[in-house]
Amino acid sequence: MKANKRTVWFLTLLSLVAVISIFYLKREAPMMSLDGMAIFGDNDAVTVSSPVEGEADTKPVYADSMQLEELRMQVQNERSDLKEQLRIKLSSADMTAEEKSAAYDEMDELIKRDSAEAMMEIQIRNLGYPDAFVRKDSGKVTVTVVSQDGGHSTKMAAEITQYVMTSWEDARTVQVDFME
Template structure:
């Protein structure tokens, strides 16, 4: 009887370990649920295709640059990719055996500065969002800070308020605020 319980316990523990490893190693991706729509036939489909090809330049511009959440997501993605590449290069320098200790220290300092900038950007985004804005993206690059805000209306007063907030947090002189309309 004891042997069966031991085997059962070990089997269950093994199962828990295997499932834990599987859960930890699988990438986090939202479940996809493809939606099927009936195919349109004949003249109706051709008419819609012809209509979709007749777009004006303004619509094409919006498609290229995106609007709304897509625009912010694309900007964030580009910024993240750029910074990840910079971090990777700096970590390669730090890990290289042929690089002097001085260069490694410089790379480490740059990596720490990059992390600090990211943290300050996150704090600023949160502070600006608390002022009633739906979406905010802060991009700090050296002495320049570019802020893109999704808002119902844009005014010089609101932009000045955001600029003062950024200057208070970062002490940066060059701040640009861009308003994107909510759609």
């Protein structure tokens, strides 16, 4: 019974700390106004207009990271289908031990590749790029990077290529694409 009382007290204290923290964060944070922003049904674009009436100057703002998210989702769907096929092989009674071992090794390799690509995306973002998408297939690495203000150069591509080649020893070719 003492453990239950301790748990209740702990959860009560934790809830109190959370409520007080949210109160102070909300109190100190300025309220952001969304006046002048119109969001259309299209998720890829947001139109920002001037709050002053009479000005008809509106500019579309496109989210390049949405395109990268679509690529990520496509790769994730492909790989989850492959993982499901491998799970079916692993649970099948008709498969031999060698075939199950090969399926397990392939699944393990897929998980390692997923995590390595995610880590490389984070590392490329840490180099100063807003967003990146990395895909590795049998020694070929494709890197898609969102460039800032449309500025990209061979020097930037060489920097990313060098970084990828030094990070992955089995990367034979690296292709760097810039999105504006």
